[in-house]
Amino acid sequence: MTVLVFGSINMDLVIRTPRIPAPGETIIGHEFFTAGGGKGANQAVAAARLAAPTKMIGRVGGDSFGVDMIRLLAESNVDVDSIFVDENVATGVAIIAVDDAAQNNIIIASGANSRVDQTDLDRLKQHLPHAKILLLQLEIPLDMIVAAAQLARQHNVTVILDPAPTQPLPAEFYPLIDIITPNEIEAGQLCNSVIKTKEDAFGAAQQLLGRGVRQAIIKMGAAGMVYASQEKADFIPAFQVTAVDTVAAGDSFNGGLATALFEGLPLPEAIRWGAAAGALSATKSGAQPSMAYRPEFDAFLKANA
Ligand code: ADP
Numbered sequence: 561m562t563v564l565v566f567g568s569i570n571m572d573l574v575i576r577t578p579r580i581p582a583p584g585e586t587i588i589g590h591e592f593f594t595a596g597g598g599k600g601a602n603q604a605v606a607a608a609r610l611a612a613p614t615k616m617i618g619r620v621g622g623d624s625f626g627v628d629m630i631r632l633l634a635e636s637n638v639d640v641d642s643i644f645v646d647e648n649v650a651t652g653v654a655i656i657a658v659d660d661a662a663q664n665n666i667i668i669a670s671g672a673n674s675r676v677d678q679t680d681l682d683r684l685k686q687h688l689p690h691a692k693i694l695l696l697q698l699e700i701p702l703d704m705i706v707a708a709a710q711l712a713r714q715h716n717v718t719v720i721l722d723p724a725p726t727q728p729l730p731a732e733f734y735p736l737i738d739i740i741t742p743n744e745i746e747a748g749q750l751c752n753s754v755i756k757t758k759e760d761a762f763g764a765a766q767q768l769l770g771r772g773v774r775q776a777i778i779k780m781g782a783a784g785m786v787y788a789s790q791e792k793a794d795f796i797p798a799f800q801v802t803a804v805d806t807v808a809a810g811d812s813f814n815g816g817l818a819t820a821l822f823e824g825l826p827l828p829e830a831i832r833w834g835a836a837a838g839a840l841s842a843t844k845s846g847a848q849p850s851m852a853y854r855p856e857f858d859a860f861l862k863a864n865a
Contacts, residue, residue: 562639563612563818564691564717566684566708567600568673568699569633569643570652571625572847579659589657594625596632596848597654598673599697599724602808606815606837607695608637611854612822615639615691617684618700619672622647626672632848642683646672652699662805668699676700681707688715693818697722697811702729709736718821722814723750735772739827741814741834742768743779758795761786765793777817777831779810779838785831796831799839799864808847813838815851836861 577589596605600618608614616638620626626645634640650671657665681704688694694712696705696719709719713736720739723729726746734740744755747764755761755778765776765788777787784797816837820830837852840860844850852860 561613561692561822562687562690563607563614563693563695563822564617564684564687565600565604565607565614565695566617566680566700566705567603567695567697568598568652568670569601569616569618569620569629570598570654570668570673571629572597572654572656574656574658574846576658577660580657580663580665594628595846596629597808598652599699599722599811600695601629601633601638602811602847602851603695603697603722603814603818604633604638605636605848606808606812606841606851607818607822609851609853610816610819610837610857611637612815612819613639615642615687617642617680617687619644619646619676619680621645621649621651621672623651625651625653636848636851642687644680644683646675649675664807670699673700676704680704681711684708685711688712688717691715691717692822693718693720695720695722695814695818698725698727702727706730706733706736709733712736720814720818722810724810726750731771734768737773739775739777739817740768740773741777741779741810741817743781743810747778755780758784758786762788762793775827777834779813781806781809785835787827787831789827794828796828796835798835799860801839801843803842805845805850806842807845808850809838809842811847812841812851816857833861836864
């Protein structure tokens with residue numbers, strides 16, 4: 561059995577800079593580095609490093625970033641055999657400027673991610689009979705994501721949607737989602753509300769259940785998580801860590817959540833695993849470089865039991 565990820569693959573091009581330049585201005589930054597990114601690839605790396613057998617389905621372009629991304633994913637033990645190399649387009653990139661106050665500016669050029677189509681769905685379909693969980697996000701075309709959820713439902717595969725970056729979702733999508741995992745801003749956008757307190761989050765979770773999702777988890781950074789199903793609603797505190805960079809904490813959460821569910825743990829414990837993976841990634845900088853491997857993860861859970 562496997563965890564499948566159907567989603568985006570980006571190369572992050574990061575410049576650390578004293579400050580974000582004004583329009584038309586050129587400034588000298590501190591340093592440049594590249595790192596694997598894209599919400600789909602991030603979630604795949606998070607799950608695979610925690611030792612879930614993880615397969616990525618998506619597209620890269622016919623450039624050197626595509627080669628690099630496939631290598632990086634494979635190095636984290638993600639099965640890359642179903643990633644399609646679309647020779648006629650660029651690999652997705654995110655150009656990220658991070659200033660000394662840790663504020664960032666990000667521009668994404670979706671490239672190959674925006675061309676995910678029926679042929680990718682066909683590859684997904686081949687693997688669904690052997691899958692337990694499907695991780696989805698919103699960085700590839702929405703009609704493909706909804707179709708993937710439909711196929712997963714037919715195969716009794718658990719669908720986990722991270723609705724990021726948020727966009728309005730069609731009403732028929734919600735009943736296909738087993739677990740939705742917005743952060744508080746995304747939940748607010750989906751529910752037309754502002755979420756500041758736990759009570760606000762419980763309200764949003766109930767609204768999402770009302771639209772047909774089976775379980776809703778609202779991630780509120782260091783403030784913890786609210787979850788709700790038809791039977792139960794509860795709050796789970798975050799782990800206490802010294803955060804240096806919360807980039808991809810949400811993706812790490814979903815990787816940890818999926819790994820725990822893959823191993824058969826009940827939802828509250830799986831949320832704790834997600835929170836541990838998110839907290840650990842917040843202690844290091846970068847998206848994929850910040851994600852924990854299983855020994856470090858197990859030690860963290862044990863130390864914080
Ligand atoms: P997103 O990246 O989607 O905005 P969050 O920032 O809420 O998501 O992070 C996801 C999860 O990671 C949180 O629910 C929490 O469990 C954990 N996490 C994130 N930031 C911190 C932090 N500063 N301290 C402890 N845990 C954190």
